Amino acid sequence: MKLTKFGNLLAIGLALGIAGVGCKHKPVAVTPIPGARTGAVGEAGAGNSIGNGTDNTDRGASGGIAANAPGSHAGWPEDAETLKADSVHFDYDSSVVKSSEKSKIEAVADYLKANPSVAVRVEGNCDERGTAEYNRSLGERRALAAREELVGLGVDASRVDTISYGKDRPVDTGHNEDAHARNRRDDFVLLTPSK
Numbered sequence: 001m002k003l004t005k006f007g008n009l010l011a012i013g014l015a016l017g018i019a020g021v022g023c024k025h026k027p028v029a030v031t032p033i034p035g036a037r038t039g040a041v042g043e044a045g046a047g048n049s050i051g052n053g054t055d056n057t058d059r060g061a062s063g064g065i066a067a068n069a070p071g072s073h074a075g076w077p078e079d080a081e082t083l084k085a086d087s088v089h090f091d092y093d094s095s096v097v098k099s100s101e102k103s104k105i106e107a108v109a110d111y112l113k114a115n116p117s118v119a120v121r122v123e124g125n126c127d128e129r130g131t132a133e134y135n136r137s138l139g140e141r142r143a144l145a146a147r148e149e150l151v152g153l154g155v156d157a158s159r160v161d162t163i164s165y166g167k168d169r170p171v172d173t174g175h176n177e178d179a180h181a182r183n184r185r186d187d188f189v190l191l192t193p194s195k
Contacts, residue, residue: 072158072161073119073121073161073191075194076119076191076192076193076194077191077192077194078121078189078190078191079189079190079191079192080187080189080190082111082190083108083111083120083187083188083189083190084187084188085104086104086105086107086108086188087104087185087186087187087188088101088104088105088142088146088185088186089101089181089182089184089185090142090184090185090186091184092127092180092184093130093138095138095141095142095144095145096145097145097146097149102149105146105149105150105153106153108120108150108188109149109150109153109154109155112150112155112159113154113155117192117193118159118190118191118192118193119158119159119160119161119190119191120150120159120160120161120188120189120190120191121160121161121162121163121188121189121191122143122146122147122150122160122161122162122163122186122187122188123139123143123162123163123164123165123169123186123187123188123189124138124139124140124141124142124143124144124146124162124163124164124165124166124186125139125142125164125165125166125167125169125170125171125183125184125185125186125187126138126139126142126166126167126183126184127167127170127179127180127181127183127184128167128170128175128180128183129167129180130167132166132167132168135166135167136164136165136166137164137166138164138166139164139165139166140162140164142164142184142185142186143162143163143164143186144162145186146162146186146188147160147162161191167183170183171183171185
């Protein structure tokens, strides 16, 4: 009799434990990807373009900014130093550009407008928390948010490429909040035409 009661309690406890683990966390302050279909990250047909880490979806039909053709600036020499000081940082689990970071995007836009022959790649990055798939998607939303800001400031959309590295390229390998804050960022890489 005692074994049956213990077995029932164990079964109930196990069922509650499994139910608690299965609860999903809803992200806050997420920038929607224009033209993307709804669905979970990695879900078939969800409209996520995280397979190769690039932004290749067509956004023109939905009123968003049309994506560049894949490889439109392939082979162009890269300069990661010129705009290094203008990396934009994000809050945890967010792709919203903070007002305190907008001046950095304005500086990048001013540089691009003063140098019309160059392009830029916005590289979205995340901290180590979360799955690789979720962070790749979040990094993409961060890069797209910066791209939209640049275009809104008068930069031609064809000069702005995006890519997401998710949590694959940390600038700080620490496991604390300071390291996480440094890793939640968009980097700007200058692309110059091949001669």
